[in-house]
Amino acid sequence: MPYSKAHKLIIREKIVQNATNEFRQKxxxxxSVPQIMKGAGLTHGGFYAHFANKDQLVAEACRKAIEETINLLQGATNRKKDHVKLATVIDYYLSATHRDQMEISCILPTLSSEIARSSDEIRDAFTLEINRFFTFIAEMVGGNKQVSMAIVSAMVGAIxxxxxxxxxxxxxxxLDSTKQYAKDMASHFSQSS
Incomplete structure (x- = not known):
């Protein structure tokens, strides 16, 4: 008896989540695909029932990882006043905890150099997701995407x-120097707008 569509979606999500965690750390x-499947409690042969290839999985893992990072940072700023939201994001992102706990950290510092040499499929997904992250930060600097790109680039590079x-x-x-620089950059933008 074939599995239901709901069951297949649950299994696919389990694979993507495990891949996301593995890619963050390593x-x-x-x-490898066998490592990902084993970590998800599945056999290697089942991979191709869910994905055409590893590139497709990497692309989905990038989406998942950025979504999780944005959700985490939004959670940290939920009860904050608008003028301290970006400082809260900068403080968290450039913390020793974020640096050291790679299993929950942003995927951008870990994968950016590999992504540059990856397939178009992976680079397309990564481009969409980094733009989503730029937009998330831009919302805290009056919609200024240029300032957002500079802040994100500084934070990712620092980590x-x-x-x-x-x-x-x-x-x-x-971490501390970049934290101060990013906050100064944001503050300068706020004063000049």
Whole structure:
């Protein structure tokens, strides 16, 4: 007896969620389809009943990861007044917790360099999702997408560099310096508009 459409959707979501978690921690190339399926409690052979190839799964995982990051950051700002929402996002994003807990962190610092060398399908999905993240931040700076891009780029770069160095003090300094810079940039924009 074939599985129902609802069951297939649940299984597909389980695969995407596991892939998202694995990609956050290890990147794309270090994670195989059999690893993803095993982590989801499924056999490798079942993969192709849900996805045409790994690229399709990576694209869906990018969507899922950015959605989760935006939801997490929105949750952190829900009860905040408008003028402190962006500062709250910056503080969280550039925290030691976000740097260190890769299993729940934003996928942008982990995957950006791999995405640049990936298929058009993956790059198309990534482009849509990073634009969604830019829009989320732009809503906190009066809709200014240019300022949003600069802030997001600084935050993503800071997390990437803070994770890359083996000097804990330098790592923390990268986060703290970028945090101040991003807040100054946002504040400057607020004063000039």
């Amino acid at each position: 990147g794309i190339k270090e994670v 990437l560099l803070a994770r890359s160095v083996n000097d804990p003090a330098l790592s923390q300094n990268i």
